[in-house]
Amino acid sequence: MGGGGRHRKVALVPLALAAAALLGGCGTYPQSDFNAVGPVSQLQRSALVEDMRFLGVIGIIVIGLVIYAAIRFRHRPGEEETPAQVEGNPRLEIAWWVVIALGLIFLVVPPLRDEFVLAQTPKGPDVVHIKVVGHQWWWEFQYPDYQFVTANEMHIPVGAKVDLQVTSADVIHSFWAPNIAGTLDAIPGRVNTEWIQADKPGVYWGQCKEFCGLNHANMRLRVVAESPADFQKWVDSHQHPVGVAQLTGDALAGWQVFDGPGTCKNCHTIDGTDAKGIIGPNLTGIGSRLGVAAMTLVPNDAQNLSTWLHDPQAVKPGNDMVIPKLTEQQIKELIAFLQSQKTYESPQVKAALENPLAQ
Ligand code: HEC
Ligand SMILES: [Cu+2]
Structure with a gap:
């Protein structure tokens, strides 16, 4: 093949890159608002996609007309005189104002209808309420209906409306699980609300989306959407935690370290025990948590x-877990203890425990 063929191949490279970039948005990446799994993210995605389509068509028309005019009315040899000067054309001007106004109405009114849907506060017996508190650099999830608190892993029943009350204990954070909903700021001294819903069981990734300090990018979370029956079992396992009465061997020794003076229990709570610290995440069920x-x-x-x-x-420079150095023996025992503190594991949790990087 001659030089022309090679040039043609080189020209294909940017095309292939552009295609890869475009198609990349459609893949099954775990954290993507294009892979919307509930009504909130679906409305938000369709607002984006519809606007892009509409504006894309207008863009193509405008660019097309510019190119057409540039070619059709270009300067030709022998044309020396100035073209006829046109000044004002009321009919044309009114026409394009009307077109622009209609275009803007089309852009603004349908999303406005969706805004009202998104701004609703869900009510009724099936609604799950969760208070989300951002901390540097972890998430607290309180379940006031069920009287327990957990961290970093939010469980919700599939198909139910969930009412989120989002706030912060320190600086501004932002709650974001893109497959389920757009971002909502977590602001100290203020409660922002939104509702979310997942229609497909699964484990969805999320993270803080407002720069909140050195480990902002490590302030991540998972939303586990499971069947209502599984969700209920998970709630029950929080209401009847494993506790420490049955522990033996390393796990018991680990609890003794945890419970010892000046150690873990100053900052961590484990329901069903006398560990009631609130500086760090609640560790009830830490043995079943995904990360x-x-x-x-x-x-x-x-x-x-x-x-x-x-x-x-x-691991996380500057985080609030400042502890004296532990011995190898203490660490081994603490791990046995932490792993003994399990909660109910639904099929979604089991699958994610086996294959943590899959969605
Ligand atoms: C001074 C307070 C403090 C003490 C003492 C402390 N922790 Fe923590 N711990 C924290 C904070 C804060 C975090 C959250 C860190 C982050 O993710 O930014 C944390 C996180 C953890 C996590 C991860 C929880 C999760 O859901 O990701 C585990 C496990 C843990 N601590 C175990 C222990 C053990 C075991 C001890 C005792 C040896 C201990 N901690 C002592 C404050 C403390
Ligand atoms: Cu944050």
């Missing part, structure tokens, strides 16, 4: 727990 340190270390296995307990400041 460690707000999903910075995934999966939540012995190795990652060990990495965290060896030096939390090395």
Whole structure:
């Protein structure tokens, strides 16, 4: 093949890159608002897609007319005299004002209708209420209907409306689980609300979306959408936590370290025990959580727990877990203890525990 063929191939490179970039948005990436799984994210996505379509068509018409005019009315050899000067054409001017006004109405009014739907506060017996509190750099999820608190992993029943009350304990954060809904700021001293709903069971990724300090990018979360029956079992397992009465061996020794003076229990709560600290995440059910340190270390296995307990400041510099150095023996026992504190694991949780990087 001659030089022409090679040039043609080179010209295909940007085309291929552009296609890859465009198609990339359609893949099954875990954290994407294009892969909308509930009515809120679907409305938000369709607003974006419809606007892009409409504006794309207008863009093509305008660019087409410019190119047409440039070619059709270009200067030709032999044309020396100035073209006829036109000044004002009321009919044309009124026409384009009307077209623009209609276009704007089309852009503004349908999304306005969706805005009212999104701004509703869901009511009724099936609504689940969750209070979301952003902390540097982890998420607290309170379930006032069921009287328990958890962290970094929000569980919701599939198909139910969930009412979120979002606030912050320190600086401004932003709650974001893109497959389910757009962002909502978590502002200290203020409660912002939105409703969310997931129609497809699964484990959805999310994270803080407002720069909130050094470890902002490690302030992640998971939303586990499971069947209402599974959700109920998960709630029950929080209301009847494992506790420490049955522990033996390493797990019991680990609890003794946890419960010892000046250690873990100063900052962490484990329901059903006398550990009632509130500086750090509630660790009830930590043995079934999908990641460690707000999903910075995934999966939540012995190795990652060990990495965290060896030096939390090395994993997340500046975070509030400042502890004296633990011995290898203490770490081994603490891991056994933490892993004993399980909650109900639905099929979605089990699948994510086995394959943590899949969606
Ligand atoms: C001074 C307060 C403090 C003490 C003491 C403390 N922690 Fe923490 N812990 C935290 C904070 C804050 C976080 C959240 C860190 C982050 O993700 O930014 C945390 C996170 C964790 C996590 C991860 C939880 C999750 O859901 O991601 C585990 C596990 C943990 N701590 C175990 C322990 C153990 C075991 C001890 C005792 C050896 C301990 N902590 C002592 C404050 C503390
Ligand atoms: Cu944040």
